Amino acid sequence: MVESVAALTPRIASVQLRASLAPHVAGQHLDIRLTAPDGYAAQRSYSIASAPGAELFELAVEKLDDGEVSPFFHEVVQPGDTFEVRGPLGGHFIWRPLDGGPLLLVAGGSGIAPLMAMLRDWAAAADADGAGVPLLLVYSARTWEELAFRDEIAVTAVRHPTLDFVAVTTRGPRVRDGDLTQRLDAASIRALLQGWGHRPHHTFICGANRFVDAVANALLDASVAAGSIKTERYGGA
């Protein structure tokens, strides 16, 4: 059941669901099925952004101009609405604190969703253990206002010295020192890794396919092992 809906950015909505499902592992997703009165149904997968064990499952749904399902979440859905959910699903693009680090998370646009679950899980473990493994989150969107969860991420970075957060705004000005204003490429990725000072043990990249491909190739060029990089790609080419 939908508990609440809120705008994270002009094009990304947060949908909080109450569901009696097993707790998820960070990175997993839910399959949602919507049914019209005549029985016609559409189903889609959405990554879970909330921390494992949280009371509600949070989804971050981007509005696709030509979408069949996303407009429902942006224009129609209200608290109290119900629909079918299945999950949590996913056994590859997942991270648990016991998997360790250093951890590199790279997100493009709404690709932040599964990485937000990882960040939140990381922060909870860091709070419990005193410090978390080194974590670098690189998050790219067109403008600062289009970075979902930006305030929470920035505050978490302030509270946790082992978390580094670099924002990349490809069509807008940088807001903080250290942020970037150009599309990620081999040179900027290499510089970010050098500035971070750690070799990633696990890397998770999530976003549109073109973004993921560019970042993955840049990491391979920076000698990060292919087998240590996991990708989740939205959309096509």
Next chain:
Amino acid sequence: MATRGFTGRRPTREVAKRLPPGQFETDDFPVLSKGPTPRLDLATWRFTLNDGPRPLASWSWAEFDALPRTVWQGDIHCVTTWSKFDTTWEGVTVDDLLAAAGVAAPSAYVLAQSYDEYDTNVPLADLSGAQAMVATRYAGAPITPEHGGPARLLVPHLYFWKSAKWLRSLRFTARDEAGFWELRGYHMRGDPWKQQRYSDDP
């Protein structure tokens, strides 16, 4: 039970007939993979048929290119719910590979193995009889790296995770051996018409 306020976008009857349950038609060609696109060199590329660990036959790119070619056109269905119609592929059927190798299929089960350590299991019954090929061309051009080039398995009647990208070998196995996604919650067979997406689907 209906979802309040959801109307959806129904496909035409023509399209609906071709869509397996839970799928929608796309004009895009989405790219999905577990990790980075492998960087492969045609000069060192090889494709091998294996009986367990024992190679039965192996081809370089030039040798593979000389094998009998088949064209297939039809629909493909991804477990993430998109389907794409009238896709055209060209390659070498599994039947022709066995014929070229001069062997009968050694067992009833196959594990398709990829250059990026991906693998997926497909029974021989789903590969033989012109149902599958090792494809090298899509839409009249070499398959691009992000779509699995230089060569990928094509088994279009099953969910497309079975059509292993960056194919390196087809390995005959004694039993049906779960591949990468099958070990991670996906169905052993993956028939889109029975909506066999996840392990706990019938």
